Amino acid sequence: xxxxxxxxxxxxxxxxxxxxxxxxxxxxxxxxxxxxxxxxxxxxxxxxxxxxxxxxxxxxxxxxxxxxxxxxxxxxxxxxxxxxxxxxxxxxxxxxxxxxxxxxxxxxxxxxxxxxxxxxxxxxxxxxxxxxxxxxxxxxxxxxxxxxxxxxxxxxxxxxxxxxxxxxxxxxxxxxxxxxxxxxxxxxxxxxxxxxxxxxxxxxxxxxxxxxxxxxxxxxxxxxxxxx
Amino acid sequence: xxxxxxxxxxxxxxxxxxxxxxxxxxxxxxxxxxxxxxxxxxxxxxxxxxxxxxxxxxxxxxxxxxxxxxxxxxxxxxxxxxxxxxxxxxxxxxxxxxxxxxxxxxxxxxxxxxxxxxxxxxxxxxxxxxxxxxxxxxxxx
Numbered sequence: 001x002x003x004x005x006x007x008x009x010x011x012x013x014x015x016x017x018x019x020x021x022x023x024x025x026x027x028x029x030x031x032x033x034x035x036x037x038x039x040x041x042x043x044x045x046x047x048x049x050x051x052x053x054x055x056x057x058x059x060x061x062x063x064x065x066x067x068x069x070x071x072x073x074x075x076x077x078x079x080x081x082x083x084x085x086x087x088x089x090x091x092x093x094x095x096x097x098x099x100x101x102x103x104x105x106x107x108x109x110x111x112x113x114x115x116x117x118x119x120x121x122x123x124x125x126x127x128x129x130x131x132x133x134x135x136x137x138x139x140x141x142x143x144x145x146x147x148x149x150x151x152x153x154x155x156x157x158x159x160x161x162x163x164x165x166x167x168x169x170x171x172x173x174x175x176x177x178x179x180x181x182x183x184x185x186x187x188x189x190x191x192x193x194x195x196x197x198x199x200x201x202x203x204x205x206x207x208x209x210x211x212x213x214x215x216x217x218x219x220x221x222x223x224x225x226x227x228x
Numbered sequence: 229x230x231x232x233x234x235x236x237x238x239x240x241x242x243x244x245x246x247x248x249x250x251x252x253x254x255x256x257x258x259x260x261x262x263x264x265x266x267x268x269x270x271x272x273x274x275x276x277x278x279x280x281x282x283x284x285x286x287x288x289x290x291x292x293x294x295x296x297x298x299x300x301x302x303x304x305x306x307x308x309x310x311x312x313x314x315x316x317x318x319x320x321x322x323x324x325x326x327x328x329x330x331x332x333x334x335x336x337x338x339x340x341x342x343x344x345x346x347x348x349x350x351x352x353x354x355x356x357x358x359x360x361x362x363x364x365x366x367x368x369x
Contacts, residue, residue: 053294055320077270077294089324104270107298110305 004029004066006052006082007073008039011098015072016043027061052082055089063090072098076107083113148206149177154198157218161198166190171211174204230262237263239278269299272306280307289315297321300330 001024005016008030016028020043028043030036031051040047050057052071063069069086071079079097086092099105099118108116154161160168165176165188179188180199186192194200202212230236238249243266249257257264267274269290280286286303288296293316300314313331316322322334 053321054318055324075294077292077298080298081294085321085324088328106272107270107302111298111301 001025001067002062002065003027003068003070004052004058004061004063004086006069006071006079007098008035008047009072009074011072012070013039013043015070016046020046029057029061053078053085055085058082058085058090063092066090066092068092068094068096070096070098074100076100076104080104080108080111080113084111087112146206147203148209149201149203150209150212152200152202152212152216154194154196154200154216155218156196158194158196158216159218160194160216161196163194164190165192165194168215171204171208171215174202174208174212177201177203230257230260235261235263237265237278237283239265239267239269239274241266241268269295270302272302275299275302275307280309283307283309285309285311285313287313287315293318293321297325297330304330 003019003024003026005012005019005026005028008016008028012028012030016026019026026046028039028047029050029052030039030047031049033049036047036049040049048057048061050060052058052061052073063086066086069083069092071082071086073079073082076099079099083095083097087095095113097108097113097116099108099116099121102118102120105116105118105121108114168176170176176188178185178201179192179194180201181195181197185201200216204212238245240246246257246264249262249264253260263279265274265278267277269275269288280303283303286300286307286309288300288303290296290299296314296316300312303309303312311331313333314325316325316332316334317336319334319337319340322332322337326332
């Protein structure tokens with residue numbers, strides 16, 4: 001594959017190196033002269049100097065024949081527009097954009113820049129996974145398909161421990177798909193009784209997290225200790 | 229535009245820009261009916277505080293092409309402002325985005341055209357030297 005990576009910061013440089021190791025053809029574009037000279041010592045002709053938001057710079061890098069454009073500069077507007085131009089003007093099949101400020105993510109969506117990757121969001125997800133107080137963990141967002149898969153740990157104050165799955169009033173648009181207990185996973189039946197320490201996986205329509213939290217989270221009588 | 233009786237609202241990151249608005253005015257910007265908001269154009273809260281939701285025209289003319297192109301597309305698509313204009317210095321991109329349905333004004337293009345015209349008329353007069361003239365505008369959307 002021919003891949004253009006824009007931005008030779010830590011992310012771009014390492015990404016370009018990995019892609020080259022995997023045997024792809026890569027051009028890395030950097031607009032800071034000093035940074036370019038540093039990176040060029042290692043990656044040589046695979047680095048190109050210029051501002052990739054200018055069309056001629058992209059064309060010089062051969063964007064017409066690129067299979068993929070990855071924009072990972074530290075500037076969200078640059079990343080958005082580079083991807084927009086790649087997709088809409090040069091008809092590049094695949095684009096990936098880095099989101100620096102998670103608040104800008106909706107702008108990426110608005111301009112049709114998908115997928116976009118935000119390190120802050122990724123770290124937050126990890127944090128949610130590591131810190132059980134957050135309660136509900138997003139495992140997978142299928143934005144196009146409008147589905148999410150989430151994981152939740154049932155604490156001792158959960159309102160559903162000791163209850164049969166068949167008796168639960170699952171919110172509309174959600175489905176319990178699996179229970180992890182003592183390191184083993186199984187698909188629950190109506191007769192499965194939930195226990196403290198169970199981790200449940202559920203698939204749901206976007207926006208149903210709160211309903212699900214209300215059901216599986218701490219009993220409403222006992223005050224709400226769940227954050228996030 | 230304010231003098232012509234339009235309602236004008238300016239958004240700028242720099243609070244000091246307010247002083248520039250009042251240069252040559254006999255009264256304060258606000259007394260003349262103007263609005264000024266401090267904030268970044270990419271923040272929807274700032275755009276809304278500046279009144280984008282009721283705007284008939286939106287002009288993005290920060291000193292960054294990329295910022296202008298992104299903000300004007302937000303104004304077009306999210307807020308559906310009827311008339312959106314972006315200042316884009318890069319002639320190639322100004323042209324391409326214009327064809328994509330974004331109204332762009334390219335000061336570089338304007339300057340080149342003026343300079344060219346000046347050179348041609350100087351050459352026509354048989355003069356060997358020509359003075360360039362370029363109009364420049366500074367305004368925050």
